[in-house]
Amino acid sequence: MNQSPRLEAVMADITRIAADAIVNAANSSLLGGGGVDGAIHRAGGPAILEDCRRIVARQGGCRPGEAVITGAGNLPARYVIHTVGPVWTGGARGEADTLASCYRNSLALAAAHDCTSVAFPGISTGVYGYPKEAAAGIAVHTVVEALAAGSTVKHVIFVSFDAQGLALLKKEIARYPLFQ
């Protein structure tokens, strides 16, 4: 039976989410950092970084908007999808399109690895400075478009680390009653 797609927003530490894949807000080196990147590598253990190093050896780093996939080490998820968000510089340099590509490419990669559930953090809304409200709108709209187009991903969890971000995500999801 073709399960209807569902979106939800939760406030949690994404390293504890047992989705098939969780998404990491990485940087183009793929070699770790602070924020959610640091949390995922810390909780997941060295196996994730080893996978990243193999990818870097093969293809170099990861361009903004692109995504790569690794194992999840000690995490409850099966995979970690590492995507590189845009650095916010005022919005006149294609940041919105790059952010949308992060969500689109991460979902495509998840589907290619038979994931039916994917958890996203607020890509670019921390160190990279993307305004949270605009980012939440792009995140939810891009995911709805992909799920409506028939993605095999059926459950997307938007994970916020703060109450303000959670409220913004819930407001955006409420625009799409068919996906609740």
Ligand code: APR
């Ligand atoms: N679980 C869920 N969300 C988290 C967690 C966590 N454990 N830790 C942080 N966040 C949230 C932040 O509050 C923010 O809303 O993830 C969002 C993304 O913030 P960053 O991690 O700073 O990511 P980003 O803004 O995309 O900047 C990426 O930061 O850590 C470095 O290596 C990373 O250079 C890259 C840059």
